[in-house]
Every structure is written in C-alpha cells, then in structure tokens.
Amino acid sequence: MDCAVRRAIAETTAGIASGIAHGIAAAAGPLRLRIDFATPELAAAFARAFAGATPAAADPADDAGVWRITVASGSGGTPVPSLVPAERGGDMRLGAGAEAYVLWMGRHAPTLYAVDLERRQALYWVEDAAAIPAWERSRPFLPIIQVMLDATPWxxxxxxxxxxxxxxxxxxxxxxxxxxxxxxxxxxxxxxxxxxxxxxxxxxxxxxxxxxxxxxxxxxxxxxxxxxxxxxxxxxxxxxxxxxxxxxxxxxxxxxxxxxxxxxxxxxxxxxxxxxxxxxxxxxxxxxxxxxxxxxxxxxxxxxxxxxxxxxxxxxxxxxxxxxxxxxxxxxxxxxxxxx
Incomplete structure (x- = not known):
C-alpha cells in the first residue's frame, strides 16, 4: 500500500504542479503546512478556513520540514487518482500503514485523502468541487492533518x-x-x-x-x-x-x-x-x-x-x-x- 500511495500522490501532483492557482502557508500545532490549490474555485472554498494562514511564497527559501497538501478536483480537470476505486459510490475504504495513509469516503462523499508520511506530501482530491459539503469547507482536510500530527504529542x-x-x-x-x-x-x-x-x-x-x-x-x-x-x-x-x-x-x-x-x-x-x-x-x-x-x-x-x-x-x-x-x-x- 505504501508504494501505491506514494506513486499516486507523485503522479497526480506532478500533473498539476505548473498550474497551481493559489497556495497558502498555515500551521497545525508544531507543523508547518503548505497547501496548494489546483483551481481558484478550490482556493475560494478552503483557503480562508485556516487560522493565521498567509499566502505561500512562490519559491520558499526554507522548505525543510514543511508538510505539503495538494488540493485538486475532477471537475477542475485533474484526472482520477489511481487510489480511487472503480466503484466510487460504495463503502468507505481505509488504509492506515506505517508510512502511508489513504481514505476514500465513498458514498459519504466522493473524496480522497492520501498521505505519504516519509515524503511529507498529501493529496486531497474531490470529484466535484461544486458539491463539497459545508462541513468539509469548515474544517478542511482533517483526516490528512490528523495523520500528520500522529508522530507528535498533538x-x-x-x-x-x-x-x-x-x-x-x-x-x-x-x-x-x-x-x-x-x-x-x-x-x-x-x-x-x-x-x-x-x-x-x-x-x-x-x-x-x-x-x-x-x-x-x-x-x-x-x-x-x-x-x-x-x-x-x-x-x-x-x-x-x-x-x-x-x-x-x-x-x-x-x-x-x-x-x-x-x-x-x-x-x-x-x-x-x-x-x-x-x-x-x-x-x-x-x-x-x-x-x-x-x-x-x-x-x-x-x-x-x-x-x-x-x-x-x-x-x-x-x-x-x-x-x-x-x-x-x-x-x-x-x-x-x-x-x-
């Protein structure tokens, strides 16, 4: 599972890296976060939800130790990641390993959360940005951030x-x-x-x-x-x-x-x-x-x-x-x- 998660995150983020619409820098307790949005619509949905967030530098001078979250959507043109099951409307699917984490919400919400713990990279992919639930816009990417905090006292x-x-x-x-x-x-x-x-x-x-x-x-x-x-x-x-x-x-x-x-x-x-x-x-x-x-x-x-x-x-x-x-x-x- 760990290799599949790492590969899927790398493939998806590589495909949109040059087209990032907006990025923010935020904190989660001891963690420094950089959150990149593939479309203006996604930035509008999520960026203001984070306490103390600031615009991210285009080329940060000190990127060591930063956790990166890439936010993308099928409706915004990002292809379906390989981690998404063929039957998207089924039950929730969870994989929680030592070096990687993947959660597909299934019928609850067509959303993917994936984390490569070794490389400090994560992917949030939603099928339709226009259908993101209000609770997700209020507390974005919570499963991802929780996994990032697991190695800390927070x-x-x-x-x-x-x-x-x-x-x-x-x-x-x-x-x-x-x-x-x-x-x-x-x-x-x-x-x-x-x-x-x-x-x-x-x-x-x-x-x-x-x-x-x-x-x-x-x-x-x-x-x-x-x-x-x-x-x-x-x-x-x-x-x-x-x-x-x-x-x-x-x-x-x-x-x-x-x-x-x-x-x-x-x-x-x-x-x-x-x-x-x-x-x-x-x-x-x-x-x-x-x-x-x-x-x-x-x-x-x-x-x-x-x-x-x-x-x-x-x-x-x-x-x-x-x-x-x-x-x-x-x-x-x-x-x-x-x-x-």
Missing part, C-alpha cells in the same frame, strides 16, 4: 476551546450542548477563540491551539449574535438543518481574536435547566467518550494510539461538568474563575 479533537489571561478552557459535549454559542459569546467578550468544532490539543503538556478560523452556528441561535453578518460566508442546509457558516478573525464583532493557551480546565457541557452557572463532577470516561466519538469517525485510523494520547492528557487534569445557565455573561464569568 491531536485534533472534537471540542471547543476559549482562552484569556494565559489560560484556556476546553469545552466538550454532545451536539447541541452549546459549544459554539458559548465560544462565540466569549469571542465577542474579548476572549481568544480556539475553535468551536475541532481544536488542536497538546497531550504531553496541556495546551490548546487554533487550527480553523471557522464556526458553524445553528439557525435557531443566530438571533443571539447580530454581529455575525460581517463574518457570514454562507447559510448551508444539511440533513434538514440550516447553519450559518462563519469565517472569523481578530476583533470580529468588537471582541477577541483567534488563538490558544495553556490548558487549565476541561469541562463537559451538560445543560440541566439551571438559571445560573453550575459546576459538578464528571468522569474522565464520560469526557473521553465525548471527545473521541466524533473524532474517530471524522478521522478514521490509528484509533488506539489516538485514544491513548487523549487519555494521557485527561490524567493530568480533573474534568468537571458545567451547566452554563441561561445567560452568557455569568457563564463567562464562571469560566474566567476557572482560570484565576
């Missing part, structure tokens, strides 16, 4: 995080628990926003960092954030639910910026109807389950090693349950107390 996890005064709080919980709304309220109030869906977590020394500069706000919550019009990319509709797709940056809504900090608290959001913020005990098992359930589905492969990373982090901190109550301001005051 991992991308399904959680939100906010930071201020040198410390961060990570918020986990099931869907509709309030991770996005509380994170956006914190951003408005001057906190740093690390993410509402996926954040970077360092597991040897507790720390969180931003990966994406995006948020996905449910339609029924939009009225609580009148400032989002300035950062609204689109309104999406998936599985019967409307979401406001946001692209954030420093000072949005007169508030804070993007970024992370040393992780001081891990909280399991658990709304039980309290009017005022309430803390309570939470088991590490419950927190691990909420962190990893979506993470392992969105980034399949190497499940045991990735779960062990997060377990190591949770052993260093005592997670707690948090009901934020009815209003944002008291909830944020309570969270600030966790960082005092």
């Amino acid at each position: 991992i991308a996890v399904h959680a939100a995080a906010i930071a201020r005064d040198g410390g961060a709080v990570m918020l986990t919980g099931p869907g509709r628990a309030g991770k996005t709304t509380l994170s956006l309220a914190a951003l408005k109030a001057g906190w740093r926003y690390s993410g509402d869906d996926y954040v970077l977590l360092r597991t040897d020394v507790p720390e969180v960092a931003s990966l994406f500069a995006t948020a996905r706000l449910r339609d029924d919550m939009a009225a609580r954030f009148p400032w989002i019009g300035a950062v609204l990319r689109e309104v999406s509709q998936e599985l019967g639910e409307r979401r406001h797709e946001l692209v954030l940056g420093g000072g949005q809504g007169g508030g804070g910026a993007l970024g992370g900090a040393a992780l001081k608290a891990v909280l399991l959001l658990d709304r039980r109807g309290a009017q005022a913020p309430q803390f309570g005990p939470a088991t590490r098992t419950a927190v691990l389950s909420t962190l990893m359930a979506n993470t392992l589905v969105a980034t399949p492969g190497y499940e045991a090693a990735r779960t062990a990373k997060v377990m190591r982090l949770l052993a260093m901190l005592r997670p707690r349950r948090f009901d934020p109550g009815a209003d944002f301001a008291p909830a944020l005051d309570a969270l600030a107390g966790e960082l005092a």
